[in-house]
Amino acid sequence: MPNRLIHETSPYLLQHAHNPVDWHPWGEEALARAKAEDKPILLSIGYSACHWCHVMERESFEDPATAALMNEFFVSIKVDREERPDLDAVYMEAVQMLTGGGGWPMTVFLTPEGKPFYGGTYFPPVDHPNMPSFARVLMAMSQAYQNNRGQVIQATQQLAGNLGRTSQLPKGSSPLTADVLHRAYAALATNFDYQNGGFGAAPKFPQPMTLEFLLRYHHNGYSPRALEMVEMTLEKMAYGGMYDQAGGGFHRYSTDAFWLVPHFEKMLYDNALLARLYLHAFQVTGRSLYRRIVEEILDYVLREMTGPEGGFYSAQDADSEGEEGKFFLWTPQEIRDVLGEQEGDLVAGFFGVTEAGNFEGRNILNVPQSRQNFALENGLTEAALEEVVRQGKEKLRQAREARVHPLLDDKVLTSWNGLMLRSFAEAATVLHRADYLAAARRNAQFLLDNLRSPSSSSGQPQGRLLRTWRQGQAKLLGYLEDYACLADGLLALYEATFEHSWLAEAVTLSDQMLELFWDEGVGGFYDTGADHEALVIRPRDIFDNAQPCGGSVATEVLLRLALLTGNQDYALKATAPLRALHDLMARAPAGTGHWLAALDFYVATPKEVAVIGPRESPATQALLETVFGPFRPNKVVAGAASAQAAAATGLPLLAQRGLVNGQSAAYVCQNYACQIPTTEPGELEKQLGNSG
Secondary structure (H helix, E strand, O other): OOOHHHHOOOHHHHHOOOOOOOOEOOOHHHHHHHHHHOOOEEEEEEOOOOHHHHHHHHHHHOOHHHHHHHHHHOEEEEEEOOOOHHHHHHHHHHHHHHHOOOOOOEEEEEOOOOOEEEEEOOOOOOOEOOEOOHHHHHHHHHHHHHHOHHHHHHHHHHHHHHOOHHHOOOOOOOOOOOHHHHHHHHHHHHOEOOOOOOEOOOOEOOOHHHHHHHHHHHHOOOOHHHHHHHHHHHHHHHHOOOEOOOOOOEOOEEOOOOOOOEEOOEEHHHHHHHHHHHHHHHHHHOOHHHHHHHHHHHHHHHHHOEOOOOOEOOEEOOEEOOEEOHHHOEOHHHHHHHHOHHHHHHHHHHOOOOOOOOEOOEEOOOOOOOHHHHHHHOOOOHHHHHHHHHHHHHHHHHHHOOOOOOOEEOOEEHHHHHHHHHHHHHHHHHHOOHHHHHHHHHHHHHHHHHOEOOOHHHOOOOOOEEEEEEOOEEEEEOOHHHHHHHHHHHHHHHHHHOOHHHHHHHHHHHHHHHHHHEEOOOOEEOOOOOOOOOOOOOOOOOOOOOOOOHHHHHHHHHHHHHHHHOOHHHHHHHHHHHHHOHHHHHHOHHHOHHHHHHHHHHHOOOEEEEEEOOOOOHHHHHHHHHHHOOOOOOEEEEEEOOHHHHHHHOOHHHOOOOOEOOEOEEEEEEOOEEOOOEOOHHHHHHHHOOOO
16 A cells, blocks of 8 residues: 555655555644644655665665554654755754764654754664664654653754754845955865865765856966866866766766766756856867767756756666666676677777776776877777767667666756756857757746746745646745746846847746845845745755755846846845855855855956847857857846847846947946947957956
């Protein structure tokens, strides 16, 4: 008999629908039952691509004896952290305070009112050194709740008093200057791994937002070393096993310091941010390696992570056939079987494949030596080697399709889609890929059509952005990150097309975002809307972790919109959290990468560019190539086909702008002062200069 999770849409929750555990989804029914039966709540939080979540399910949640304990003594609730980042944030903070660490699966014990009193992460089925068995923990927590209620209440009060303190926003009055950028760079430089790239030791995460900040820092002329740090990291990651050499796309992170052995899950948000980072590095350097990685990532997303409706899926699992990474691993013989002896041995050698293997007797494809050296050793030109490798990779990818695939989490999350939407829109413009622009348009329209509440009869206000969609059903109130990331993606799509509807939708979303999430009292955003259910605390995440926090994206969006629309209230709202987090950015740059990008945008006095002329005209295209070809992060761009079309938008940046002597023209302004309009790409290049 399936449990209550059978009615959910989340693939992660559906994985647990046939457990013998009497699981509930988070909701009033579960909380009411806990109160009525006076039982503590066992809250288990994870996600579909989490390897150890699957392990704990097999060991404990599928075990009848363990399930019997859970069913007798607890009301058990299972949550997909990707659907409910609010619950994940609140209870992760509690677990970190209790244990000094966190992670998934996360196991938290709550009172019927939802107040935490104990928690941890993975618990084994039998006692380990320094780690009690899950059954032992269950019995101890049940007995504590029933027999030592006073201590439980005291623990909840202590935790409740401290929850939310790490996310408090002090009132900031410091002037916003580049000094913070210099201090942040100095802190990052001391933690950089100058041998392997990246920051710190194992496990090593890609940290694309931190690297984006370093690209900006170099772009501003502050330090050539910043670009060296970025390039070393991008090369090491692109050649390592964390990158799927055969199929494109990055795995989650490297378990070692040199990017070889990953955790094999692939997440949409990682690949959105990394595609954008490699695109920007290509703009800075012109290196074909970076362009290839961008296109391989986005082609992978179109091939394997895009639904027929246009939404981008969330994740691919690490496991297949019960083994982590099995889908991605190779032996020399398997490669020879696909490519033949001669070509197989050459491609296997290029990708470091050996009989001994580099992961549990099999091989993670990686590139252990340079193309130049390998070609020389094998008597080939680099061009000939590159063609053999290119064809070999494609044949291996196609052969791999016959294997049992990892689970695909095919839910569509608004915020993650907004991140990928921006990456497709930017790549379409820079790389002149019409298919990427088509994908961006389809995705934007899909999100606007399907991830908004159609009417108040559905239980949500009409037009309210929703969090998640799967198989025709959208649900859950959208969070700050959903509004901010979608608005951000729509802004990028507007700049890629000059189709005013996308900008208008971004403005509408941003106005709703301010109404729902802004708190004038603290001068910042909450993560949950004013119409959200009451939790133990109202969460506010101020750190950029694996993905940017909603507040940092919202801040950048408002800064851009202020320039495009002339609405100075957007700018006032955006600068408040920047002032509040001024010192934090300098002290903790690894956790504030996107905040630093927003601050850089503000202090750089961005260029405001208007381009007038038919978009398909070669003259207009030449101007646009000048604007978008190089890396110019601190700019906003508006455009229209004619003076009449420009006037119809109502945008101050396009007011009284038209063709010059019948030719396509560009207007460059900065800090309320405009230069003479130009029809010449060379003159436009001079006017744009270094926008930092």
